[in-house]
Amino acid sequence: MNQVRRGYLYGLGAYGLWGFFPLYIRLLKPAGPIEILAHRVVWSVLFVALLLAAARNWRFLLNLRRRPAALAGVTLAAALIGVNWGTYIYGVNSERVVETALGYFINPLVVVLLGVFALGERLRPAQWVALGIGGLAVVVLTVDYGRLPYLALTLALSFGGYSLVKKRLGLPAAEGMFVESAVLALPALAYLGWLVWHSDSTFGHVSAGHTALLMLAGAATAIPLLLFAGAANRLTLTALGTLQYLAPILQLVFGVLVFHEPMPPARLAGFALVWLALVVFTLDGIRQVRRSRAALLAATPEPAAATAVR
Template sequence: MNKGILYAVLSYLAWGFLPLYWRLFTAIPAWEILAHRIAWSFVFVAVLVTVSKQWKRLKSVGSSRRGLIAVVLCSILISSNWFLFIWAVNNNHVIETSLGYYMNPLISVLFAVVFLKERLSPGQWLSIVLAGVGVLIMALQYGQIPWVAISLAVTFSLYGLAKKIANLDVLLGLTGETIIALPAAAAYLIYVQSHGAGIFASLAPVSVVLLLLAGVATATPLFLFAKAMQLLPYSLVGFIQYIAPTTSLLLAIFLFNEPFSQIELLSFSFIWLALIIYSFVTFRKSKAGVIPVRQMDVQKNAIACNK
């Protein structure tokens, strides 16, 4: 349990502080950063697959039509999510990215109801309604729909849904996703460099090294998250995940000096209330589910002793 909590906290802290990393490359267009992120993520996971000697197992990821479609879909969704996040951070929309990742678990719940036919309690439905009110308030305050936040939440929720349905190995699935996105990323980098529009060649050596570490910055939190999922109840991981958007929100307000009005505070208050209710209800449901299992174990032990 302690190891699982440590893995979960480290993964979400890494995601929460990621805006600090991408802010180092404000001079580079978002498309070019995305291409580098894909390319160096592939290099990093390729090293891990080589060390773990799993290249032969990688063939199984695309051996079935369902698995291949899932990997392609995951690659498109996570690449879109990465681009939106990078663009938002480098264009002073960090608060919106925070809102998006606060919304993410609730949208994932809606997808679970629609696509996986899972049932919700009245308290969980109430949390979704409250979150919707929070988003509506921010939309009215902006004068437009907060499309960055909604797009981030929807793309990542769809990504998680596709991963859930496909049930792929974490490392092999991520490797397959980067392999699919790699040709487009490599072609784009070659094109911009050959036409003199690429920024990479003009970067200082320190910036080049930092950009090469994009693969590590991308893949490491994913592996920590996967490890936490193996060791912790899902409800506990779901509660810990709010570390990431909270960290990003604090960075946006106190470090990046993004404006945070009273209307935005009201909007976030609805989101926070929704998350508190949802987490409380989910924790009670998971706790109630443990009690019958323990009672069955006691009964089995008693029967065994009588025998």
């Protein structure tokens, strides 16, 4: 199997697992959203620590200690991903899976906006059109919901900000996740201890299966991220950008068909506008990649011409 096919398998695995997350999180009831988040953090630290111990890769911690700016960046990344995880868990357990799916559909457009405001990037006309359509979609959905779709916007903004910080840090997947989870581990452990002290913890008090599922939250968090890292190292950004829609599509399907959440015509129209924006955005990205490749080929001398020069 060549590396590109392996990259597609890794990408499908990562986004497929993320797409099935609503089913997993629903199984964690009656644990509340914050308790689930705390367990996700604590077991993630333990799971990734085992991976790093097996690989004997702890030197990065020493290097990170000498980089205070990187440590501050990791802390910010941890806060953003903590907000993202907590918002998503709350959305799923409050029967708003459709709105959480919307957040991950909007996310690529938010990343583009962050590129403009944080990195000074210039947008192509088609990208501005996509953003305009996306903004119109938010207006339509706001009218439908009777409020801003704040869960979707929080998910999109927090994950977009997390992606921006991670891009600047450049840490490997497992090492970065370990440090981020470690930053969140102390408040997570404190909250779990508080629940035990007040006899409100569900861990070990519901069933053996429920306890096992809470403990598996670390693996369920880390494995898709590691698969994603494997895909990112083997695929182009265009290929990754296309695959990323798999997760919210699955989440939307589960929200409507499995959890029977409402999808009135106005809400469907809002989603249709989001999908139109993503089609414009994706096609523009594909066209830009093709133009770049054509320009590169045109600038590369042919072998015969190169020989003649020598």
